[in-house]
Amino acid sequence: MRLLNVQSMKLEEYFGSQIPRYAILSHCWGSGEVTFEDINRPSWHEKEGAKKVKLATQQAKKEGLEHIWIDTCCIDKSSSAELSEAINSMYAWYEHAVVCFAYLEDIIFEDIENSKWFTRGWTLQEMVAPTNIMFFDKRWILLGTKIELVGHLSRITSISEDVLLDPSRRHNSSVARKMSWASTRETTRMEDMAYSLLGIFNVNMPLLYGEGKRAFARLQEEILKETDDHSLFAWIIYPTSNRNNPDLENACGSVPSAPNSEQSFLSILAESPANFRYTGKVVPYPSGSRSHPCSMTSRGLSIDVRLRGDIAALECHQENDLSSSIGIDIVYV
Incomplete structure (x- = not known):
């Protein structure tokens, strides 16, 4: 030093x-x-x-x-x-x-x-x-x-x-809550939005300036190695015109950015902390309720979830409301 x-x-x-x-x-x-x-x-x-x-x-x-x-x-x-x-x-x-x-x-x-x-x-x-x-x-x-x-x-x-x-x-604090702390913040370089959060999540990773959005994806992969908190996946894509709509604060879960296009799909990982802007009150269920830890493999994410039709139910909920349900839209290809 x-x-x-x-x-x-x-x-x-x-x-x-x-x-x-x-x-x-x-x-x-x-x-x-x-x-x-x-x-x-x-x-x-x-x-x-x-x-x-x-x-x-x-x-x-x-x-x-x-x-x-x-x-x-x-x-x-x-x-x-x-x-x-x-x-x-x-x-x-x-x-x-x-x-x-x-x-x-x-x-x-x-x-x-x-x-x-x-x-x-x-x-x-x-x-x-x-x-x-x-x-x-x-x-x-x-x-x-x-x-x-x-x-x-x-x-x-x-x-x-x-x-x-x-x-x-x-x-x-849940992953979603910590991400929400950074959701309205900015950095000059895109990669620094991920690198500036290493200490908040107590993880380490090499720096690769020039990788762009991939830096934030790598951060989430490192977080996955340390926790099986499903709130990492409880992020939101919302229309630009509705970003200040308070009703969205009760929404949760990732949804397609272009829902009318059958060719439009999203990664299970968020693009930036901005996707967690309204998820500060999302917390995981007690750890004993999870049957299998999630992990990122060479073939993608391995995660144990309950299916409710085309919705994958995550093991997390709105704080102080154990009856609330948060899920991800599933698209079969």
């Missing part, structure tokens, strides 16, 4: 138990960021992104810390191996930080819910993982801590206060 020494402003590398106590920065990337190549040059102070680096290092000093991790300058992104290791380790790095500084540089004081920080894919894990977060506005004025703002953060993100206060409780 490469850290920035806040006294010398030089990068230092540490491994395992040698890693010192450190702060970590969460922010949205903008123009003129200070990169790994820049930080060793005297001219880095002239870059637009130097302001946040200076503010973050000064705050780390105030917190009694000698090191800070900042993604823009602590990762050598020219090395694909280092980038892959960093992304697969990032949740743990945020989790183990003494404090995280969340810099909401597009808002002033009380407009916290309007910050784009809540719309970016990478900042989801950066909000969930650390137990101690200090939120700052564009003037670097403290808005409050994660504990102080937890109710507000929960309303903005639809993540329960329990999970925000104790990140380990995310393991008790």
Whole structure:
């Protein structure tokens, strides 16, 4: 792990138990960021992104810390191996930080819910993982801590206060619920929508930039190896014109994107977290009710379900309603 020494402003590398106590920065990337190549040059102070680096290092000093991790300058992104290791380790790095500084540089004081920080894919894990977060506005004025703002953060993100206060409780959340947390977020690169969720689901996989939507499919395949939670398949395709229709919040299950075409079929796996936008209340039945775990094979998905006509009934339901039924349309070919 490469850290920035806040006294010398030089990068230092540490491994395992040698890693010192450190702060970590969460922010949205903008123009003129200070990169790994820049930080060793005297001219880095002239870059637009130097302001946040200076503010973050000064705050780390105030917190009694000698090191800070900042993604823009602590990762050598020219090395694909280092980038892959960093992304697969990032949740743990945020989790183990003494404090995280969340810099909401597009808002002033009380407009916290309007910050784009809540719309970016990478900042989801950066909000969930650390137990101690200090939120700052564009003037670097403290808005409050994660504990102080937890109710507000929960309303903005639809993540329960329990999970925000104790990140380990995310393991008790269904796959569909965790996917719903990311359903309205965006990343610049398509693949990052999947890579930014590795820590949320506690899985690892190699990075293959250029694979496009396949990255999210691979993420779901990795999740399948760790759980037999059928809510992974309880996603929705909905018409663009009805995306804000509240009635759809009670709908669930994948349906054909072009139902009038006999040649149109969908994968059992979703295309993106957006398909889980209305599935935040879908939870699995108690594990004892499943007779066979599901798995992805060379011939496709192996899953044990009950058939009700042309509907495959999934082992999941709407929260607090055990009588509800969620299924997938089956097309025989």
